[in-house]
Amino acid sequence: MPLPVIPLFLHDHLGFDSLTVGLVIGVQFVATVLTRGYAGRITDEQGGKRSALIGSAVLGIAGLLYLIAALLDSSPVVSIAIVVTGRLAAGFGESQFVTGCVSWSIASVGPERSSISMSWTGIAMFAALAIGAPVGMALYQVYGLEVAMIACVAAPLVAAAITFRERPWFSPGGVREPFYRVIGQIWREGLGLMLQGVGLAGLTAFASLYFAAERSANAGWVMTAFGVGFIFVRLTFGSLPDRIGGYRVAIWSLAVEAAGQAMLWLAPNPYVAFFGAFVTGLGCALVFPGFGVEALERVSPPNRGSAMGAFVAFLDIAYAISGPLAGLVAAHFGYGSVYLLGAIAAVLGILVARSSRPA
Incomplete structure (x- = not known):
């Protein structure tokens, strides 16, 4: 819900530029990547349910901080500082919640069904x-930021x-290895996931912001188009990495993602952009389970x-770096160029997947 709302609040209401918006959005993922090791340890030692409970509580606190920023009639500097604190809290909460839920799910069905577990x-x-995204946008447009952020407190x-x-x-x-050794075993798959992100x-x-610049008020539906494509592939082909191999699935998926990003970059109108978001969702759908299955094969x-x-954590790194980098690109070349950057990264991900496959 906050994803389409916070950039507009920072840019239109508080008056910050695109680079600042990108930095604020990306700071969440710095917090997430720095706490993934802790989330993994809690999950391995106390179970995914415990990690998920911690994460949901902290995510509620993040929504409360967004609400405080919306309610305060103070300087933009104070408001953005509170939003940044909320993004940091959301990063920690997400690392706990997502790591816990993914590991909890795999433990419940067994590693032989890991890709279908990750897919669901x-x-x-x-x-x-x-x-x-559209719900958050609708609440923001009809009732204001305060109501949208109350929803962000309630959902977690x-x-x-x-x-x-x-x-x-x-x-x-069994024997649990230090986190840095685990990273050393799965970095190739993580790098491929990072480039997809x-x-x-x-x-x-x-x-x-891209759709606002094109004078379209339907930005919230971009993530809906993405989500429809993503969910369709996961529902239809979610077990594919378990059956034919994760690297093979990841390579084809990244190629489709690159095509979707290119459509967004070159879109002559919002309808083509929506279709590009849909195709991006088709491509992104099986990159995580594709590389994830191969990553699990490398550890005990x-x-x-x-x-x-x-x-x-590699996906978190992608988000942390890509937010400010995309903001810089958008400031110099326009919002559409952000998606050219995404297409190039997806092509590089294909090269990583091909080089990681066993001979």
Whole structure:
């Protein structure tokens, strides 16, 4: 819900430029990547349910900070400082919640079904993007930022209530390796995931400003188009990495993502841009489970939570770097050029996947 709203609040209401908006959006992912190791350790030692409960509580605090920033009639510097604090809290909460849920899900069905498990977890996440972005935008436009941020407080509390009722599942016991060693085992797959994340980061951070520049008020539906494509592929082909191999799936998926990003870059009108977002969703859908299946193959069972934490941390790095980088690109070459950057990154991801495959 806050993804299309916060950039408009910072840019239109507080008067900050595109680079600053990108930095504020990206700072969440700095917090996320720095706490993935802790999330992986909590997950391996105490279970994914515990990590998810911690994450949902902290995400509620992040929404409360956004609400405070909206309510305060103070200087833009104070307001943006509160938003940045909220983004940092959201980063920590997300690292706990997502790492916990992904590892919890895999533990519940077994590693032989890891790709379908990751696919369904991702469906839930991107359904939230598809539904939440237009809902957040509608609340912002009709009722104002305050009501939109109240919704951002309520949603994680509902998630905590659901999580609390469910059965915990745990990874097998055994020798747990230091986090840095786990990173050393899965960095290739993580790098491929990181390059995929550049396009998604640009889509989430700058879609609202891109469409505002084109005099279109339908920015919230961009993430809906992305989410529809993403969920369709996950529902239809979610088990594909388990059946034919993760690298092969990742290569084809990145090629489709590059095509979708190119459509967004060259779009002559909003309808082509919506289709480009849809194609980007088709491509992004199986990159995570594709590389994720291969990452899990490289670590022992007691370290799967840490492996997932390290693996997702590469996506956090993509978001942390891509936000300010895309803001810089947009400031010099226009918002459309952000998606050229995403297309180039996806092509580089194909090269990483090809070089990581066993001979």
